[in-house]
Amino acid sequence: MLDESEANVAARERLSALLDGELEQRAVTQACAHWRDSAESRSTWHAYHLIGDVLRSDDLARHPARDTAFLDALRAKLADEPVVLAPKPLETPASIGLPAAGRAVAGGGPRRWGWIAPSAVAAGFVAVAGVLTLTRPGLLPERSEATSAAQAAAPASFAGAATLVTNPAALAPEPQTFVATGQVIRDARLDRYLNAHKQFAGSSALGVPSAYLRNATAEVSGR
């Protein structure tokens, strides 16, 4: 009897130290195992947390049933939310941009969200393909929302080797400039102007090879 209670006391002390973050590494595993195996340990753990919360704030001194009711209500509300971007939920419901909704989507069948996947891919593709954008509030005020949405989606949907690097040092007045690096799917219209320009730069002062070949590299990625 005495040993049991001593063991209990020791276990409770370990639990209390774990709560305070003062337990050494070796004992942590032991304490966690004890928590897992013993229901009494779990209720003690809950009690310790409750004591701490109540001491810190009056609002937290509530009946536990209220918490579970709240969580259930939240889950129900999230299940009703429309999912904006989510891949076809086959095995894992990983979603782009809305992690909370993803868990709710797992319940719904692929039939319901089947159209999401291609549009998500298209949206991501457009965001990456139109990687060079600039918001100029003076000239195009009505477009600012659209471009800012595209820019928000672009960092999230990161496809291929495209990198978006903002270059703040170069332009102070302009809000953003995009530096295209790597094998970026460049805007086809941009390429047309580049090709037309490099036609003449081919006979550059610095000798035919260098500018002539830059012509080659620009056209290769453009076709």
Next chain:
Amino acid sequence: MLFRPLSALALAGAFCMVTSSAWAQASAAAGGGDTQARDVRAWLLRIHEAASHRNFQGTFVVSGGGAVSSARIAHFCEGPNQFERSEALDGQARHVYRHNDVVTTLWPASKTATVEQRDLLAQFPALLQAGDDRIADFYDVRPQGADRVAGRDVNVLLVKPRDAYRYGYRLWADQASGLLLRADVLGERNEVLESSAFSDVTINVKPQPDTVLLPMKKLDGYRVVRPLLTPTKLEAEGWAMRQTAPGFRQVSCVKRPMDGAAEGKVDAAASKPEGRPQVLQTIFSDGLTYVSLFIEPFDPQRHTRSMLASVGPTQTLMQQQGDWWVTVVGDVPPATLRMFAKGLERSKKQ
């Protein structure tokens, strides 16, 4: 007895050398600016001469803007004729052949060919030979010693811009022939924006013009596109440049179809200039670099967003100006492009 004339000769020789070097130094000190300008012209002319008149072939690699691509190129010169051949080694297969000012580009994958008349803007030698020292006004060219590129000994030249409207260059020119073996474009903070170099080169090869002429003529099985460029004048189109960036002068102005040469939808009507939207392209140069200004009517369908794009050393600015869509492209800092766009004004209504 023999020693006396020999030693006298040696002494005379040494004396001559000493005086000539002193004289050279004196003249250099006296006409410092002139000498520098002359040297600049001489160095750059030699580089350009070698590229036009030497026979060479090798593998050329361009790395910049995060991308690396290489091509096998060859250049032959026979009398007044120049032949060039370039074969892209990365990405889509593409062969470019040039005979003087006719350029044929072949894409074997899509069986498309374009035949274009590219005006060889002989502006660079003209600018220099006319004694126009604008290059020395805007760039400071100085030697930086010797180095070795592609197994050959080279002289290194640093071309530093005197203002913030252009980029700098570092050039590696072959000592024996003057051919440019490597060129780096340096940005505002002296960072390398792009590096183009021969990884291997053979100079003074035997010229083989048939390897260029035959593929240019043999175009069976290829769909041939011949875009047409119409030379014109900026004023005739109703435009004027109120101001350009310092040092830049207009060198060319053409009207051209803009939908690309091989878009995949080429038909007989499309190859005529009237059948496609025309764009006015004006080219300005400061002697070393070029800026192209494209003007076309504003079309909300095609011109959806203005942008400033940067690919390696090439900057592109696109924006709407009134009823027109203006695109400025060049290997210059963005501030220069903006200056060009601002300096454009409509002189009369059409």
